Amino acid sequence: MKKTVKVVAAIIENSDEEILCALRAPDMAIPNMWEFPGGKVEEGEDLQTALEREIQEELSCEIDAQEVFNDHTHEYENFIIHLIALKAKLTKGHPRASEHSKLIWLSRKNLKSLMWAPADIPAVDQLMDEKVTT
Numbered sequence: 001m002k003k004t005v006k007v008v009a010a011i012i013e014n015s016d017e018e019i020l021c022a023l024r025a026p027d028m029a030i031p032n033m034w035e036f037p038g039g040k041v042e043e044g045e046d047l048q049t050a051l052e053r054e055i056q057e058e059l060s061c062e063i064d065a066q067e068v069f070n071d072h073t074h075e076y077e078n079f080i081i082h083l084i085a086l087k088a089k090l091t092k093g094h095p096r097a098s099e100h101s102k103l104i105w106l107s108r109k110n111l112k113s114l115m116w117a118p119a120d121i122p123a124v125d126q127l128m129d130e131k132v133t134t
């Protein structure tokens, strides 16, 4: 039976209404695909605490994790991911990549120009629908 992993991911928006997008490195699982930064929820951890910990570890900055924005389960070839995307606000420092190959800020309308990890597509679609620019 495939293992299910519970993963939290941060949707961080800057003052220009751009969203932080992170490119997974070639040596990571699901390599060379874009994602919302985050990681696995540990046993007994609440979603917000897990996300704040992961962002501190991966991006060396602090966030305030907020409400759940999108909750989606996706089946990969080798495992099942329960991906929970939470809105988050930067509270201290600026994101710096240590594990990712690249970080970029992108406006909602341009999000689809990236090659997203398949599990992230519903969250990307919901973000693009959230604010329709004229």
Ligand SMILES: Nc1nc2c([nH]c(=O)n2[C@H]2C[C@H](O)[C@@H](COP(=O)(O)OP(=O)(O)OP(=O)(O)O)O2)c(=O)[nH]1
Binding pocket: 005, 007, 008, 009, 028, 029, 030, 034, 035, 036, 037, 038, 039, 040, 041, 081, 083, 117, 118, 119, 120
């Ligand atoms: N963080 C994150 N992981 C995602 C997203 N979409 C997606 O399919 N994944 C997959 C990639 C990985 O297989 C898994 C999360 O693993 P991870 O490597 O980011 O988490 P972690 O830091 O806790 O992992 P580890 O080093 O402890 O193994 O979920 C996403 O938007 N964010």
